[in-house]
Amino acid sequence: MLELRGVTAGYGEFTALWGVSLRVNAGEAVAVVGPNGAGKTTLMRVISGLVAPRAGELLLDGRPLNGLAAHHIVARGIAHVPEGRRIFPRLSVADNLRMGSYLPAARRTARETLERVFSLFPALAERRLQLAGTLSGGEQQMLAIGRALMSRPKLILLDEPSMGLAPVMVLRLFDLIRRVREEGYTILIVEQNVRQVLALVDRAYLLETGRVRMEGRANELLEQDFVRKAYIGI
Amino acid sequence: MDAILIAESAVNGILLGGVLALLALGLNLIFGVVDIVWIAYVDLVMLGMYAVYWLVARFGWSVWLAGLAAVALMAALGVLVHLAIIAPILSSPPVNQLLATGGLLFFVQSFATFLFTTDHRSLRLALPTLQVAGMYVSFARLLAFGVSLLAMVGLYLFLTRTYMGTAMRAVSQDREAVALMGADTRRIYLVTSGIGGAMGGLAAVLLILQYSVHPHFGASFGPLTFMICVLGGLGSMPGAFVASFLMSEVISIGGIITSTEMAYVVAFVIFIAAIVVRPQGLLGRRA
Numbered sequence: 001m002l003e004l005r006g007v008t009a010g011y012g013e014f015t016a017l018w019g020v021s022l023r024v025n026a027g028e029a030v031a032v033v034g035p036n037g038a039g040k041t042t043l044m045r046v047i048s049g050l051v052a053p054r055a056g057e058l059l060l061d062g063r064p065l066n067g068l069a070a071h072h073i074v075a076r077g078i079a080h081v082p083e084g085r086r087i088f089p090r091l092s093v094a095d096n097l098r099m100g101s102y103l104p105a106a107r108r109t110a111r112e113t114l115e116r117v118f119s120l121f122p123a124l125a126e127r128r129l130q131l132a133g134t135l136s137g138g139e140q141q142m143l144a145i146g147r148a149l150m151s152r153p154k155l156i157l158l159d160e161p162s163m164g165l166a167p168v169m170v171l172r173l174f175d176l177i178r179r180v181r182e183e184g185y186t187i188l189i190v191e192q193n194v195r196q197v198l199a200l201v202d203r204a205y206l207l208e209t210g211r212v213r214m215e216g217r218a219n220e221l222l223e224q225d226f227v228r229k230a231y232i233g234i
Numbered sequence: 235m236d237a238i239l240i241a242e243s244a245v246n247g248i249l250l251g252g253v254l255a256l257l258a259l260g261l262n263l264i265f266g267v268v269d270i271v272w273i274a275y276v277d278l279v280m281l282g283m284y285a286v287y288w289l290v291a292r293f294g295w296s297v298w299l300a301g302l303a304a305v306a307l308m309a310a311l312g313v314l315v316h317l318a319i320i321a322p323i324l325s326s327p328p329v330n331q332l333l334a335t336g337g338l339l340f341f342v343q344s345f346a347t348f349l350f351t352t353d354h355r356s357l358r359l360a361l362p363t364l365q366v367a368g369m370y371v372s373f374a375r376l377l378a379f380g381v382s383l384l385a386m387v388g389l390y391l392f393l394t395r396t397y398m399g400t401a402m403r404a405v406s407q408d409r410e411a412v413a414l415m416g417a418d419t420r421r422i423y424l425v426t427s428g429i430g431g432a433m434g435g436l437a438a439v440l441l442i443l444q445y446s447v448h449p450h451f452g453a454s455f456g457p458l459t460f461m462i463c464v465l466g467g468l469g470s471m472p473g474a475f476v477a478s479f480l481m482s483e484v485i486s487i488g489g490i491i492t493s494t495e496m497a498y499v500v501a502f503v504i505f506i507a508a509i510v511v512r513p514q515g516l517l518g519r520r521a
Binding site: 082091095 | 397
């Protein structure tokens with residue numbers, strides 16, 4: 001579904017990604033793991049069009065994404081749940097979700113999609129009229145994911161969804177992401193909680209200093225000694 | 235002091251507040267969404283007043299038709315100002331943005347002086363004065379108040395009930411996240427500037443019914459409009475609304491008790507005192 005070929009990108013003088021190639025097949029859940037500063041967030045931002053790649057190709061269902069503005073990439077079916085959630089704090093929960101269905105195609109089915117989102121995240125239905133900024137961190141993350149689902153994406157990019165959450169909430173969040181997966185969405189997820197995310201996904205890429213160091217099935221990565229030592233701590 | 239006179243000026247104050255609120259909301263809308271203060275806003279409104287004046291006085295259009303044309307013209311002017319002046323400096327330092335829109339102010343004033351001379355021009359419409367419970371109320375002001383209220387209700391519904399309105403409220407909170415929702419932020423800015431311009435056009439129509447227009451018209455209503463926006467809390471719509479009526483009452487009642495000049499002094503003293511106590515404005519959230 002999504003394919004990156006030799007993508008290089010960065011900010012100004014700084015290069016964050018060096019020739020990264022990556023593939024996500026339809027129906028798959030794929031993780032990108034790696035230390036801080038490995039370029040994981042940049043990778044997500046390149047895919048969703050917030051950062052323009054300097055070189056390389058991005059393809060969605062065989063058609064190029066290069067050069068498209070972020071709002072056009074959403075229309076192609078990629079929803080990005082950014083690092084730090086980035087909900088609209090001074091809009092109500094309902095208005096945040098409405099923003100998620102901004103695209104014309106999504107508007108037509110907004111009512112049904114909203115019901116699906118509320119059945120996945122009942123807490124959001126209860127807090128519909130509350131300002132999003134007053135939600136707890138976990139609820140804000142649910143809102144960010146629900147908002148992304150409102151656009152009826154083919155592929156969801158999740159950037160560090162567990163960041164800043166209490167350990168108990170992290171476990172609940174992974175359960176919820178598992179449920180989103182079971183709904184049939186294709187997911188590309190970046191995470192620091194390596195052990196938990198590898199239990200969730202089919203395949204994973206290990207990114208270090210902007211390069212893909214390893215790729216493989218999640219359980220294969222888990223068995224690698226250096227992965228266990230460096231990222232899991234056993 | 236006659237009680238009926240005070241009551242009359244209180245009523246007139248409320249009526250004046252309607253137009254002031256319209257001006258303040260237009261300016262505040264643009265600031266709240268685009269995050270740039272259009273220093274020249276009321277001077278653009280002055281151009282709208284001239285548009286009505288010329289269409290009526292020179293070309294013999296009816297005031298209604300000329301009013302509609304002015305609103306449309308001002309909406310287009312709002313879009314044009316955004317494209318030509320604001321869009322290129324969206325990510326410049328605030329002081330440059332201030333200088334650019336301030337430069338527009340001098341340009342518009344000089345341009346109007348050059349084209350229209352410094353004559354004060356008025357439509358000289360014979361609008362009736364109504365007598366209600368012993369008070370004299372100008373019909374033009376009543377009309378202005380009613381139309382302003384309607385426009386504000388319309389704006390409120392637009393901002394809360396439509397996708398574009400919601401996006402306009404969202405974009406000042408997180409521009410990048412709005413793009414991730416599939417919304418084109420450039421288009422949101424254009425629509426905002428168009429609506430801000432149209433509101434200024436509406437204010438222009440309502441003002442020309444009551445005041446004569448001249449190239450320095452902006453100097454009388456401009457500072458007042460900014461004061462109202464800042465007093466209410468820059469970017470806060472309810473704040474601008476409340477502050478408009480507060481200031482128009484001070485000016486109206488103060489004017490009848492002392493003099494108009496003194497009333498402005500009092501209004502600005504209240505403003506300064508309020509800002510010392512609450513720097514973020516009455517209903518503002520920015521510290």
